[in-house]
Amino acid sequence: MRTGESTSTTMSGPVSSGTGNGDPQRADWWRSAVVYQLYIRSFADGDGDGIGDITGIRAHLGHLRDLGVDAVWINPWYPSPMADGGYDVADYRAVEPVFGTAADAALLVDEAHATGLRVLLDIVPNHTSDRHSWFVEALAAEPGSPARARYVFRPGRGAGGAQAPNDWRSVFGGPAWTRVTDPDGTPGEWYLHLFDVAQPDLDWTNPEVVAEFESILRFWFDRGVDGFRIDVAHGLVKADGLPDLGVEEKGLLSPADRDDHPFWDRDGVHDIYRGWRKVADSYPERRVFVAEAWVSSSHRLARYVRPDELHSAFNFHYLNTPWDAAALRRVVDRTIATLAAVDAPPTWVMSNHDVVRHVSRLGRPQAVDGPAPYSLADLPPVETLDLELGTRRARAAALLMFALPGGAYVYQGDELGLWEVEDLPDRSLQDPTWERSGHTDRGRDGCRVPLPWSGTASPFGFGPAATEPWLPQPAGFADVTVAAQEGDPSSMLSLYRSALALRRTHPALGDGTLTWLPSAPGVLAFARDPGFTCVVNLSAYPVALPAGADVLLAGGPLAGGPLAGGSELPPDTAVWLATDTLDG
Ligand code: NOJ
Ligand code: MG
Numbered sequence: 001m002r003t004g005e006s007t008s009t010t011m012s013g014p015v016s017s018g019t020g021n022g023d024p025q026r027a028d029w030w031r032s033a034v035v036y037q038l039y040i041r042s043f044a045d046g047d048g049d050g051i052g053d054i055t056g057i058r059a060h061l062g063h064l065r066d067l068g069v070d071a072v073w074i075n076p077w078y079p080s081p082m083a084d085g086g087y088d089v090a091d092y093r094a095v096e097p098v099f100g101t102a103a104d105a106a107l108l109v110d111e112a113h114a115t116g117l118r119v120l121l122d123i124v125p126n127h128t129s130d131r132h133s134w135f136v137e138a139l140a141a142e143p144g145s146p147a148r149a150r151y152v153f154r155p156g157r158g159a160g161g162a163q164a165p166n167d168w169r170s171v172f173g174g175p176a177w178t179r180v181t182d183p184d185g186t187p188g189e190w191y192l193h194l195f196d197v198a199q200p201d202l203d204w205t206n207p208e209v210v211a212e213f214e215s216i217l218r219f220w221f222d223r224g225v226d227g228f229r230i231d232v233a234h235g236l237v238k239a240d241g242l243p244d245l246g247v248e249e250k251g252l253l254s255p256a257d258r259d260d261h262p263f264w265d266r267d268g269v270h271d272i273y274r275g276w277r278k279v280a281d282s283y284p285e286r287r288v289f290v291a292e293a294w295v296s297s298s299h300r301l302a303r304y305v306r307p308d309e310l311h312s313a314f315n316f317h318y319l320n321t322p323w324d325a326a327a328l329r330r331v332v333d334r335t336i337a338t339l340a341a342v343d344a345p346p347t348w349v350m351s352n353h354d355v356v357r358h359v360s361r362l363g364r365p366q367a368v369d370g371p372a373p374y375s376l377a378d379l380p381p382v383e384t385l386d387l388e389l390g391t392r393r394a395r396a397a398a399l400l401m402f403a404l405p406g407g408a409y410v411y412q413g414d415e416l417g418l419w420e421v422e423d424l425p426d427r428s429l430q431d432p433t434w435e436r437s438g439h440t441d442r443g444r445d446g447c448r449v450p451l452p453w454s455g456t457a458s459p460f461g462f463g464p465a466a467t468e469p470w471l472p473q474p475a476g477f478a479d480v481t482v483a484a485q486e487g488d489p490s491s492m493l494s495l496y497r498s499a500l501a502l503r504r505t506h507p508a509l510g511d512g513t514l515t516w517l518p519s520a521p522g523v524l525a526f527a528r529d530p531g532f533t534c535v536v537n538l539s540a541y542p543v544a545l546p547a548g549a550d551v552l553l554a555g556g557p558l559a560g561g562p563l564a565g566g567s568e569l570p571p572d573t574a575v576w577l578a579t580d581t582l583d584g
Pocket of ligand 1: 084085087124195232292353
């Protein structure tokens with residue numbers, strides 16, 4: 001399709017060169033990769049116990065191949081009491097029996113590779129489960145013993161040590177310290193847990209901890225795993241003496257006004273990752289890392305991806321940006337510039353298992369100044385939600401994200417346009433946030449509801465017919481199953497497939513850079529070399545498209561009528577254009 005001969009030419013200015021997506025087999029595949037986040041518990045259930053598993057993943061690799069992603073990142077699959085969805089790891093070298101066996105894992109890695117997908121696992125170095133053998137040993141050992149020195153045990157303050165060692169709060173609410181009872185029944189030391197009570201923090205000043213994690217990396221690399229997502233990568237190192245924080249803070253995000261935070265984003269973490277990089281680089285086939293680091297700025301983030309550290313990091317500043325052209329342009333520019341300075345590829349992400357699904361964020365009134373909220377407790381109330389609007393914007397946002405230089409992350413269900421399930425019954429809630437916040441924050445379960453694959457009623461093909469999924473699926477999932485969307489060219493799934501197929505073959509997409517084009521207020525327009533332009537209309541009015549451009553892909557119907565050749569881009573719509581054919 002060719003846009004009409006109408007009005008303004010928005011094309012001008014030089015285009016800078018991109019390296020394109022090229023051959024997916026090449027060593028720097030990760031610089032352009034689209035990584036699919038696979039939340040194993042909710043992806044597909046092979047054995048009918050209501051919980052997703054490795055057999056389920058193996059049965060659906062075809063979905064990932066057809067979608068056109070380059071890699072999967074699988075959330076923790078290790079043995080775990082599941083106090084925090086598997087982020088409480090009891091044994092880093094094994095597979096949780098509910099998810100499968102070591103043999104299943106090996107088959108999955110092989111089959112994924114045969115399908116052309118790389119496999120990233122999730123490593124959780126900040127804390128273990130309280131059932132990890134190290135912690136069990138620590139509890140049985142004396143204060144001051146080597147077993148306790150793997151964790152952060154301290155005597156309490158005040159009379160009889162009855163008060164916590166400092167004022168730090170858990171990310172999930174409540175104090176970050178819990179007092180243990182000694183084997184003789186008397187109250188003992190306190191241990192630090194930045195997250196749940198069942199997630200004791202490790203002491204990264206202890207060389208045994210450093211050596212153990214390098215050995216865990218090798219364990220999985222030796223089994224063909226291509227890389228790791230690093231959980232809470234900015235939290236491992238704590239300030240000497242564990243000083244009080246002095247203020248009440250919430251969440252994972254390192255605050256901007258503080259460059260010496262006692263537990264977030266401390267300089268010491270970088271030595272750890274330099275060691276990890278050496279481990280990865282000791283393998284002939286590329287092994288990669290992506291950091292989960294909620295740090296205050298792109299500059300701070302760039303420190304994690306310096307040439308001798310990690311390969312990439314999630315761009316949460318992008319995730320936190322409201323649906324606003326100026327704000328998005330600022331974050332894109334800042335990201336590209338700061339990461340280029342350390343020769344790391346930008347990455348883009350809209351959703352994950354910790355934040356409200358972006359369909360439900362974009363369908364609400366947008367923050368005017370500053371970052372957009374991403375947790376249910378901080379968002380405007382559900383009464384303000386317009387799902388249709390959120391879905392339309394999500395389509396435009398997907399085309400924007402996949403056109404930007406670098407890599408991108410898709411959270412399972414994004415490709416189906418899933419929304420946050422905000423009305424889960426209280427009794428179903430499993431996120432520790434719900435209990436630890438005294439039932440004031442419903443937590444993250446609403447974005448973790450099992451995927452709908454087919455059929456018209458729960459379990460929607462998530463598991464065998466009688467399966468009761470671990471979180472209830474809403475009836476509305478019937479309209480958005482993979483099967484329902486597959487044959488529909490106007491579905492979210494079709495849009496994702498088309499966009500990712502184009503991204504694989506178009507030489508302008510993936511790693512590289514972009515050039516902004518002049519555009520009306522509220523409109524983002526950029527060119528990528530060779531011959532590619534993306535235009536996103538975030539304004540309230542239709543805007544004219546450049547005359548004579550070939551439409552490669554449109555996020556929604558174009559306006560302007562047949563006479564004008566569909567030359568207008570409606571609000572909240574994006575389009576990809578082939579501009580090497582442009583007139584003039
Ligand atoms: C970040 C993970 O994404 C989240 O799900 C988890 O609760 C915390 N880290 C603690 O491991
Ligand atoms: Mg199962």
